[in-house]
Amino acid sequence: MSGERLATLVTGVVYRHPGLLAKIVATLDVLSGGRAQLGIGASWYEREQRGLGVPVVPLGERFDRLEETLRICLQMWGEDNGPFHGEHYQLDETLCVPAPLTRPRPDILIGGDGERRTLRLVARYADACNLYAAGPEHVAHKLDVLRRHCDAEGRDYDTIRKTATYIEPIDDHDVFLAAAEQYANLGISLLDLTTIHDPAAAERAAELIPRAAPL
Incomplete structure (x- = not known):
């Protein structure tokens, strides 16, 4: 595509x-x-x-x-x-x-990242998932669960794009970029930012794009 x-x-x-x-x-x-x-x-x-x-x-x-x-x-x-x-x-x-x-x-x-049904549906039907970026340990665990569902479904885990929604404040750019690097290392290829209720936060997030792109 x-x-x-x-x-x-x-x-x-x-x-x-x-x-x-x-x-x-x-x-x-x-x-x-x-x-x-x-x-x-x-x-x-x-x-x-x-x-x-x-x-x-x-x-x-x-x-x-x-x-x-x-x-x-x-x-x-x-x-x-x-x-x-x-x-x-x-x-x-x-x-x-x-x-x-x-x-x-x-x-x-x-x-979603429900372990019993959501991630099983991802393994069975989806090309991509979107998890809650509630910390690297949380995401790593959810990805392990997804991998097990893929094994059970006979699905190649690597064919699924992994994305996540970042739910923490992004006022501190260095903190965000450090977290983004950890998520990238786990295989997350896209982070969605929850700035819909704060236009100023959306503008601040736009400033991060050049620095985050290499990750």
Whole structure:
């Protein structure tokens, strides 16, 4: 895939019907010349769901819906246009026109680092993961768990891109860069910075790009 990917980090599984989500990503892929990526998670932010009037379902059901959604997207982006019959979603046809430009399909990134279900879904379905950068030891442990899931699924661990969301303040650039180097050494190839509620923090983060790029 050339250029930068276009994606959300991440959409909650309950926000869109999976058939429509697959078509949205496919259309974005066509319009962007093959740069779309599906970033998805199990919809952890219940305040947002309630605020927007999205029905809140139990956590276990959200993970069940997440796996069905991943299966539907893979089917719609593939050659099988037939029905999909799951526990939560029923599709008479999985036709996706226009089809994505990216071959064999747009990348899938799964956000979260739950050890029992999230990282297993990463090993089974995803091209990339996004962990919480809650310290190098935390990330190292989660990556070890992911590796074990990959072994169980017969998946090559090295084919999965590892990314993380940095959740600490970035006021001290030297502290951030030292942490970023540790994450890079663990195999993290991209750090997302949580500056959405602080425009000034976003500007400070932009100053870090030239220094962080070599990592």
